[in-house]
Amino acid sequence: MTAAGVRTQPGSDYAALSREIRAAGLLRRRYGYYAVRITANLAAFAGAWVAFAFLGDTWWQLFVAALLAVVSAQLAFLGHDAGHKQIFRTRRPNDTIGTVHGGLIGMSYQSWISGHNKHHANPNHEEHDPDLDIPALAFTRGQASLKRGFLRWMAKHQAALFFPLLMLEGLNLHVSGIRAVWRGETKARRLEGALLAAHTLGYLAAVFLVLSPGIAVVFVVVHQALWGVYMGCSFAPNHKGMPTLTGESPDFLRKQVLTSRNIRGGWFTDFLLGGLNYQIEHHLFPNMPRPHLRHAQPIVQRFCAAHGISYSQTGLFRSYREVLRHLHEMGAPLRAAAA
Template structure:
């Protein structure tokens, strides 16, 4: 009786081996205690950020009817960006052991302080985490004003095609509209026909926050100055938040919808870290450790820096490309990619492993 050919089982053995790559790394991280909660860190940070939020409004009241209020609008945008980062952490269940405590903290910070829907964002963001840069799976590369894939770019004609060829240079100016876009998407989600009871509670939070914000501005300032305050705050908030998310995946390989990859490669190869120190960590809310965040979404933010050398060494050991660049370099990559997205390869992500693991 003939023996089975070893080569027939090689793809299965390869897939099995790569599946265990992440399991082994996760075991090491757990044994080192790097997934433990950092409640003291987060309570301190939440207290400081909410204190800064209150201080901004005290400043608005003290300044009164003056164009100096634009300084307070800028300060409010920066504080709200930090609140949004904390809501992001809580939505990923980085803060508490209790899922309910994390979920409610995310709702209160996002809906009650920032004014956006945590449930809408969580649904969108979880789909991104499950398939970063994967066509028809990652909502962050869905077609919109910006074309992120060659297919999207090729479908455009006339003025849209002209805009797409220059969209890299327009990307950061367009981020000034990102804040407004978040509010519109949140309202649409919370007031859809299929909204749940929890959505209605969240809708009440968002409406109270947005309505209270506009009321206070109009009571304290003339309409022109109130409009300028609101416009500057939304624009700067959009740039700060969008500028923190954009470097992480834009310009990294795209994954065809039918391609199957093991978890470690799926998260590492499509993510980019941003090199920097404490200032970068603060400004980007820990998202500069994007690779580590994607590998361990529930890991507390301050631990990401500690696990980075372990992950980098592990990737080098197993031949997995680990990408880390400076913030300015990442922005140059994003601008170049978006300006040339229509010229990129039609089969955007190929490697021997991917060919073996295709469905």
């Protein structure tokens, strides 16, 4: 069993890469890094709400809403890291961090990470990756051909609708969390139910008690819409527009590398995307602490080149163009049929 939790043959390509990564010390924990990161995020979260209380009933609160959108995404990134056991070696303390962070932003950590782990097991697999099962979008021609009614119209124009749809992602995360708790689809149903209820009641009470109704509604819309766009723009470049799989998949190494896309950039890109810009390395070694991903990147890229494995890496804005181009192409047959 390797550090990524994948059973491999001792002489496999992935086993060889794992030995090189382990020898470089890139799987050791980074407790100091995460202590600073968690403290800074919680301080920013608390500071945003202090600013909210200080400003009172004014349209300047929309800047606070935008700040909260950024902080909410950063808290979600830490929940993601905890879900992959990047912070601590054992499951329980990671789950504690993840559940608390999920509660702060109003989503079910347990149910989200369960679906996310299914994605990691079968990235971009048409039959097994839940991230490809989005009713409003068609990521393959097969999915497009099955759309009917309004969803078929959306699939025709999905490239134009993509970014507007992302504004609903924050709401979707809230609703999905409530649904998971209601249906018992989380291992911590009572705890997460209490956290979600506290978040929802506390958030709405604060907003509508401090702000007049009109400003309050706009504040909520701006906060949730920007958070949704931020989250969607952080995850979408990773796999959308990359090859999709059906039937039997290739070996673990190739399955993870061929379906993933890295985003070039420096420290600001690392911060902006929460380390998800090193998607190939993250998929190969899900429990690798975030600050080590940038050091693993040249090792993995060199290894892939030596073994003739295509390694995709592009700039941030070009990645969005590739995503939109892919969505446009998948909707083309539907537009042609309607012409």
